[in-house]
Amino acid sequence: MSRRSPRVTITIHREGDPESQLFRLPGWQFRTITVGSVVFVALVVLAAILYTPVARLAARVPGLNREIVRLTSENEQVQQLAATLEELETRYEQVRTVLGAEIISEVGSVDDQGRERLPVAGPIVARVPDAAPRYGPSGPALPEYWPIDSLLYGVVTRGFSPGGPGLEAHPGIDIAVPRGTMIRAAGGGTVAEAGFEAEYGLFVLIDHPGGYRTMYGHASRLLVSSGNTVDAGTVIALSGTTGRSTAPHLHFEKRLGDVLVDPRARLQEDASDGEEGREQQDAR
Numbered sequence: 001m002s003r004r005s006p007r008v009t010i011t012i013h014r015e016g017d018p019e020s021q022l023f024r025l026p027g028w029q030f031r032t033i034t035v036g037s038v039v040f041v042a043l044v045v046l047a048a049i050l051y052t053p054v055a056r057l058a059a060r061v062p063g064l065n066r067e068i069v070r071l072t073s074e075n076e077q078v079q080q081l082a083a084t085l086e087e088l089e090t091r092y093e094q095v096r097t098v099l100g101a102e103i104i105s106e107v108g109s110v111d112d113q114g115r116e117r118l119p120v121a122g123p124i125v126a127r128v129p130d131a132a133p134r135y136g137p138s139g140p141a142l143p144e145y146w147p148i149d150s151l152l153y154g155v156v157t158r159g160f161s162p163g164g165p166g167l168e169a170h171p172g173i174d175i176a177v178p179r180g181t182m183i184r185a186a187g188g189g190t191v192a193e194a195g196f197e198a199e200y201g202l203f204v205l206i207d208h209p210g211g212y213r214t215m216y217g218h219a220s221r222l223l224v225s226s227g228n229t230v231d232a233g234t235v236i237a238l239s240g241t242t243g244r245s246t247a248p249h250l251h252f253e254k255r256l257g258d259v260l261v262d263p264r265a266r267l268q269e270d271a272s273d274g275e276e277g278r279e280q281q282d283a284r
Contacts, residue, residue, distance in 0.1 A: 135233030143187035143214045145232050146267055147252050148177055157249065160262040171260045172215065172253030179220060179248040181239040186214050191228045191236070200251060201243025204236050217251035218243050
């Protein structure tokens with residue numbers, strides 16, 4: 001007696017229909033359909049998982065192409081700017097060679113002591129042959145001369161004040177001049193001190209005959225050292241804004257012993273200065 005293979009009966013009943021539909025499938029066929037369905041669903045899910053990143057990358061391709069075009073254009077612009085800069089540097093070197101590279105230094109460069117170099121050399125003023133010396137004879141002399149060249153008097157932005165009730169003391173005068181202006185000794189004497197101080201910045205202190213002393217502060221560079229002897233009119237420093245200062249200027253003091261005096265008192269006038277000289281004399 002042969003054994004019949006198991007069958008699977010599937011009943012489908014529709015709502016409102018009194019009769020049901022029966023489907024009888026052999027066991028092996030039901031298993032085949034079930035396994036096939038599971039495999040199909042798994043393949044669909046796997047395809048979705050694998051396709052999603054590819055679809056995202058594909059969506060980014062147009063944007064990436066536009067980005068490549070933009071970067072290529074910017075790269076061409078950078079190359080053009082680099083070529084222009086190289087040409088300008090070549091021309092700059094040619095100009096420096098013509099003018100003298102040792103005369104005009106690099107802006108922002110520093111010397112061996114870490115001090116900033118000045119961008120240009122100071123002016124040179126020639127004196128008429130056989131003319132009388134502007135600053136009188138050499139050697140020790142009273143401080144009677146204006147410390148800035150007659151061609152550039154500067155502007156006195158703050159005057160001398162001994163102080164008093166309700167008044168702030170100011171031991172000298174402040175003369176506004178461009179950075180790098182030559183500062184000259186107001187009289188002949190000996191450099192008592194030259195260095196740096198928090199208040200005055202780079203400064204020079206000179207002893208003169210008769211107990212006089214002059215102080216020159218806020219310089220950008222010192223051109224004399226302690227113990228040097230200088231004549232009236234000797235360039236001792238270049239103006240700047242070191243120390244307690246907010247803008248380039250010269251702080252100029254005059255002392256008689258331990259007493260501060262107005263630096264504008266008893267200053268000699270250069271007769272060749274014309275109206276500027278007379279205006280300066282009136283200010284004294």
